[in-house]
Amino acid sequence: MVDISILVPVYNECETLGETLRQIQEVCQSMHFQTEVIVIDDGSTDSTSQVAVIAGTILLRHERNRGYGASLKTGLREARGEIIVIIDADLTYPPQRIPELVDHLSNADMAVGARTGRHVHIPWLRRPAKWILQKLANRVAGQKIPDLNSGLRAFRKAPALRYMHLFPDGFSLTTTLTLAFLCDGLRVEFLPIDYARRKGKSKINPVRDTINFLVLIIRVAAYFEPLKVFLPATMISGLISLYLLGYYFWKDGGVSDTGVLACTVTLLLFMMGILADLVVRRSRS
Known part of the structure; x- marks a missing residue:
């Protein structure tokens, strides 16, 4: 053997x-x-x-x-x-x-x-x-x-x-x-x-x-460890969203479609991270 x-x-x-x-x-x-x-x-x-x-x-x-x-x-x-x-x-x-x-x-x-x-x-x-x-x-x-x-x-x-x-x-x-x-x-x-x-x-x-x-x-x-990928991505996307919202509000005096879209992407990234983490933890239990 x-x-x-x-x-x-x-x-x-x-x-x-x-x-x-x-x-x-x-x-x-x-x-x-x-x-x-x-x-x-x-x-x-x-x-x-x-x-x-x-x-x-x-x-x-x-x-x-x-x-x-x-x-x-x-x-x-x-x-x-x-x-x-x-x-x-x-x-x-x-x-x-x-x-x-x-x-x-x-x-x-x-x-x-x-x-x-x-x-x-x-x-x-x-x-x-x-x-x-x-x-x-x-x-x-x-x-x-x-x-x-x-x-x-x-x-x-x-x-x-x-x-x-x-x-x-x-x-x-x-x-x-x-x-x-x-x-x-x-x-x-x-x-x-x-x-x-x-x-x-x-x-x-x-x-x-x-x-x-x-x-x-x-x-x-x-x-x-999906949160170690999605949370940093969410933070970066969130900062970009705040910048876009602030920039277009200062420039045009209103909320821009680009800023809203960036916020939506940020929310989706966060939800994907939470769901991925739940799936991983459930598969290990």
Whole structure:
């Protein structure tokens, strides 16, 4: 019986996959668990699949490139272990920390390798957007999140499967996983780890993926804590309504249709937020 499934999503990682798998297999031999290593090849055009086969891992392959999240969802569906570990194949994350993450699941539902160690190499270009998204996610979760979308983590499979319908196909799956666990009151622990400089070219598109992260955080907030989305929207709409009413009253001496329309939108946003919150709380009771 398999206890732990280690998922390695890859796309054109033939240069680093072999060393990554070698380190993972060394770690597996040191643990007192039955493990399986699953490589999910997301439509690579190089020899990535051959490297995985030579290393003796389980290989799952997409016929075309579908995305990081799609790869992890494929791996989750096929994984036999009750504990899931995910790790990237670009040698940025230390596989040697996997046993420690798994050990923390004795008191938690998920253990995340937070990139807050002494040696962390995150490109400066990504840091401003990452900071903004982090602050927004902290507000949604109601607590400080050391690392929102770390690609090294261990978690229990059963609760993760409950959120499969929320998981996107892109890089923001790990963000969804973190927020879903925290917003649903599950126990999440963060362990500081080092993060090495990436070998090869990153697959992340800074502009597109930042927008996707932002949309996803709002979507998850609306799903778990709708008032945290609708109340700020209502306040902004209300301020705009007051401005329009005041401006046109000062200019024309009466109430404008634009101001009335803005007030109506404000009221609708408020009512939608209340109804959404009632639906969420009823579904959890």
